[in-house]
Amino acid sequence: MFEKYFSERIKNTPSSFIREILKVTQNPEIISFAGGLPNPISFPQEELKISMNRIAQKFGAKIYQYSTTMGLESLREYIVQRYKIIQKMENITLDNVIITTGSQQALDLIGKVFINKNDKVLVEKPSYLGLLQSFCLYGADFIQTKLNDDGLDINELKKVLDEQKPKLAYLIPNFQNPTGLTYSAQNRISVFNQIKDKDLILIQDDPYGELRFDNNERLPYIGLNESEKNIYLGSFSKIITPGMRLGYIIANKEIIKMLETAKQASDLHSNIFAQYLISDYLYNNDLDKHIEKIKKLYKSQAKAMVEAMQKEFPSNVTFTIPKGGMFSWASLPDGVSSVDLFNKAIEKNVAFVPGDPFYVGINNVNTLRLNYTNADDKTIKEGIRRLAESIREII
């Protein structure tokens, strides 16, 4: 009835495939690897309860009042200090940080500020579906570029840069969603060598970077401290709480100023109570110690899934071995559709996300995403057993 009123952009935007899947997986008998939810262990509930009572006492009406679009200064200051030390970012100040209503809003704001209809955006193949949905609304033309085990395919990147001249690139260098893959140190350097002289804004989204299973050194961002055209996204969703919807963007202050205008028109500012709460938590607790707990659990869950896949899956099914983050990514033999597998698997009460929504313009792909952060070892084993059975029935 309202078809004629709706905008072209919304008519061209796919509604979320995952949402439909999650409806199916409500059934409690289903073992679901479909979600992308952090394990509740990552919410420091007792500490947050102490913090909320403390900020109510300490700041009174301020935690309920309108506030600034840029975000709470103490929270932005914490981010500046942490990124200077841990991410080795030189020279960043308060003016380089804006708080967003989760990283999803960061994507929306970047879309608003940078994308004209038909602007070309380089993304990984496969890429984060929330980005595809968000930038689609601004009329982006996506160029998906092959992702190898060690990062972007440099030959394909070079070709895409030369022939298509994208204006933006969106990459998830650490424990990528959906594949779980991480760019190697060498690949990061190679990528930067290819893009550094191009007219290209590089967005690096990093919700999972803190969740490294092995305590080896953190890999530097692509072009770290070498490019003013770099935009970094971060989030508290996977290390403290996603329900509070708090993320942030770090970028050149001229870019931040434009994002501020876009944010003002989008929601005025992010929940200020949540900003006081997370800020209080961060200044009064040891975040790294908390993250250790999450990493330990996820590492054991990932191990359980990988071992079960090694044991149960036919040898012509491959999968990534995650070194951090929340996902593994499996590939069925060529020509086998993961949507067909999904329908079969649901009959056996196990669910996952078929690869389709992570690609642009192709369907019935042979890949699928598996989340391991919300089940215990026994459940993971049983789920993978059922999934392997489903695979054997369709290949």
Add this chain to the structure above:
Amino acid sequence: MFEKYFSERIKNTPSSFIREILKVTQNPEIISFAGGLPNPISFPQEELKISMNRIAQKFGAKIYQYSTTMGLESLREYIVQRYKIIQKMENITLDNVIITTGSQQALDLIGKVFINKNDKVLVEKPSYLGLLQSFCLYGADFIQTKLNDDGLDINELKKVLDEQKPKLAYLIPNFQNPTGLTYSAQNRISVFNQIKDKDLILIQDDPYGELRFDNNERLPYIGLNESEKNIYLGSFSKIITPGMRLGYIIANKEIIKMLETAKQASDLHSNIFAQYLISDYLYNNDLDKHIEKIKKLYKSQAKAMVEAMQKEFPSNVTFTIPKGGMFSWASLPDGVSSVDLFNKAIEKNVAFVPGDPFYVGINNVNTLRLNYTNADDKTIKEGIRRLAESIREII
């Protein structure tokens, strides 16, 4: 340096004039009528503290986890029940309500879902600047239609509808921002008679409707229960807390479904802790009793400002007499610029918002917005005295 990368839409969007003004008014010696902040009396701090501890106890991890895009069911159910009774909305169900990150996000989502570049949008003259900024990003062509003391000018409305055929209309029928004006019962009927057969989506934004100073009957929305093309916006910002950023949209469920897709791409969902908190507050307290307290204060503040203006202002300066809400709107003699007055007033340590940002494409208007909800009677009197002095010096 980034000019060539920025989108056309953001380059065409004015950054907020009010933001610049608020910077000037940081000086504690300035009496500011410039803000639009609710008085802290409207935040039920003690009750919210009880609610936050209760929901932490009762719902545990759920208040920190990812949640649904549509919003918390108990909160949407409360809205349904309240609107059925108080606003006399028939036949609305959960499917007609989506929670937004403040009403500002509601505007952004509606822009995303309905506006193609150069679509015509009818707005009041003057209109809410947050709407102008938000829809500007989607390329709306605004048609400003004269606002009289009793509502929209019907002759001008008729002409605009016939000649320009707007796709959307955005109106604030109760205690409008910036003018404080309210549409009469008769005007509401006349407006609906004009638009009902047109291909027009009518948005009625109502953040101030609960703040009626006199306990006379609530006026019905335009076309209430008579049009599927009506969209209603509501907010908890002016009656509980703006810092939690919670608003909502009530509309036909086909429209809500599209808004849900747009919201998913914009911020996934609104802060779920805040939704549990406000829901718990609403089910365990008497909202109407709380609103009475706010109304009583604002009524006396409005009275103080009106009396001071009657006493101090030259007779060729007119102003609205608010019957609710947070603002009055003054008009200087023709040809006198309120921006010039602003510069003079700042020297005398009193501030307000010049009318310019509430209009499209005109500058140096003779009108100004005055907020009375954040000062006591004595301060209001002194501020108006200073303002009157400034006026006399420039007219």
